[in-house]
Amino acid sequence: MFSKACEYGIKAAIFIAINSYENRRVSPKAIAQEINSPQAFTAKILQELVRNNIVNSVKGAYGGFEIEQTNIKNIKLSQIVKAIDGDKIYNGCGLGLEKCDETHPCPVHDKFKDIRDNLKYMLEHTSLDELAMSIQAGESFFKT
Amino acid sequence: MFSKACEYGIKAAIFIAINSYENRRVSPKAIAQEINSPQAFTAKILQELVRNNIVNSVKGAYGGFEIEQTNIKNIKLSQIVKAIDGDKIYNGCGLGLEKCDETHPCPVHDKFKDIRDNLKYMLEHTSLDELAMSIQAGESFFKT
DNA sequence: TTTATTTCGGATAATTTTATCCTATTTATA
């Protein structure tokens, strides 16, 4: 579904959100430990999230990654996914055709339509805030 | 969504089905041309479909790949996907957790539930026959 | 201003996926 990079990116963003609500910046090291991901690779993905203005980074002592508290509710899963994996997951063709739409569909186009629309809707309507809350409430988990 | 191998496998199976209805066996070369895929790689994927009893191969002169006509209606997309990509697409965790279920969910588990269930249902209820018919009717296409 | 801390970013390596090539094996037919 998502690439590993994207999975790490989503989990990292959630963890940063949780800490930003507590006014704490977090390091790639702390993030990687918490979400169970390779640290250096996670750091690369964080750079990508920074470039896409999803998280903010502060260099130097007492620095780290953070998200402006007022933004956490506005950030949608779709933004993170798009920043890392692009939008092929809900805009691409299920069978890899370059051009695939109503007028020139692949054999599974119609079958996938609802699923892809639902996926897109879900990603565009799920906020980082929701996900952070469920972790904080102990209702969901980063690691198995 | 699917791997390239799986995309090729699905398209190949559809093309074989169409030809099997006409009592024609097809070669990896003909398949690759029709579905726009690399021939040798496609041949590997065909072997996998043969091993999973989804298509039948006949070696030697006048040989090729075929599917028993009476089976075409019974073969579901889920069988092809499972043979090539496994079932992680609808049984795996959206964030890559080894163990992720109702009692120990990842942050997006609930959000993905309906989507994955719908995907699973669709794959399990879409037959090769349907897809072959839509191609034959000129209602869908293998290439862009 | 120096030092310690921290992210940034380039280089590289490992792994997986995708793709190619070549030979062995099988089989129908002449």
Next chain:
DNA sequence: TATAAATAGGATAAAATTATCCGAAATAAA
């Protein structure tokens, strides 16, 4: 039985993804 036509399968290669390492740049605080 010999031959031509096919698939099977092993060995590689290429490309993409995942992962690691290290020095440069930035920054807060002593």
